[in-house]
Amino acid sequence: MATQRWATRSLSLVGRRMQSTASRMAPGQSFAPQAAPLVRMRSAAILSQTVQLTWEDETIAHFHHTWLRDHCPQSVHPVSHQREIALSSIRPGIVPSGVSVDDGQSLLVKWHASVDPTGADHQSVFDGEWLRRHAYSSEGSARVVDEEDALVVQWGAGGRALPEPIDWASLACGGSDAESALLQLLSSVHAYGVGRVSGMPLTMEATEQLARMIAPVHETFYGGMWDTAPREESQVIDTAYTNVELPLHTDGTYFEQQPGLQLFNCVAQPPPAGGLDGSTRLADGFALAAKLAAEAPKTFEFFSRVVLPFEHREGAVHMRCLGQVFKLHPLTRKVVEVRWNETDRGPINTLSFDDMGQFYDHVRKLQAAIDSLELKLQLKPGDALICNNHRVMHGRRGFVGHRRLLGCYLQADDWRSRWRVLRGRQ
């Protein structure tokens, strides 16, 4: 089916771009936004349906008249930036009464009182760089190339190492230096899906302090801040609270919104015993999707299409969510989220008979690909690990003895907002 080929093709395209990005980004390399050189506007002309804009590098873009009035920077609330003009008040076929380029950097668009929704003469003033970033009429428009995605770097077992840890002292010192350190940490989480902190105090207070530097703690039925130390059998609401091996998974597959970030601060790690070292297992879900799209496209398409049930049911809690393993962006068809936990998969009654007949073969291919990408990380007390739970699967090897990770969940929207605001201040 066209959709399937499109999904596969777009991902392999994305995969290639990510690979090319990977070759450019070295671990720890600054992710601060590189200000692109200013390209000045040369001219603007009113055409029948659009305003044609030309920049000095010969780039040409067309913006529909209604788009321009709808996106007028002067028609939003000065603080909340919310639109103050209802789309329904912009008459169909509205045409500007004049356009001009001011000093190569601003586009001035005039609207006559007889057509403007305000009933008065109105002037929209657009920044040329903003228009260039939001141009939608050219092949390289923002619709296809998302600047944040271009910073994403895939990794795998044999591939590049994970980013270097950032020292706790540089985060806890406060001021602009701490903000720069936090930006580097969150930029690493954005690029790799993983951020690391070294020299962490072995306390819940410091763990919570680190979390709250990023975002509010996300409360679930596990509580807010939590401790993975093994519990009495009767209190094991999840096998994370035991010493058994945990397969690579994302947390909260049974929530509509999987937790955005998972923060682990290692405060105790026993020595290896009997071949069990309690090491942390990691795998990049984006690399997994790219690998399957390239090597087992039918399996990739299957797990991008079929909807699986995930469930957590114990005591006074019954969570259930239906979802694909690979959630694709509705427009770009890029993988935006991975949802997989073998141990929390519910009884499958959501597949057609034919799909069910294929499921176990595809699962074996999925698991083999996950295993091939697994990276091992031995946390020691004072090491904190932050995982993008929408992308990176985590797990652990079994252990013997006293092992404790303190941590919490943070919401995806919250940490990404914090990262964008810190980037914007650079």
Ligand SMILES: C[N+](C)(C)CCCC[C@H](N)C(=O)O
């Ligand atoms: C709260 N704490 C992180 C310690 C345990 C949570 C367990 C989450 C469960 N394994 C899942 O995959 O949803």
Ligand SMILES: O=C(O)CCC(=O)C(=O)O
């Ligand atoms: O104990 C660990 O290293 C990880 C536990 C885990 O996977 C979880 O809490 O979701």
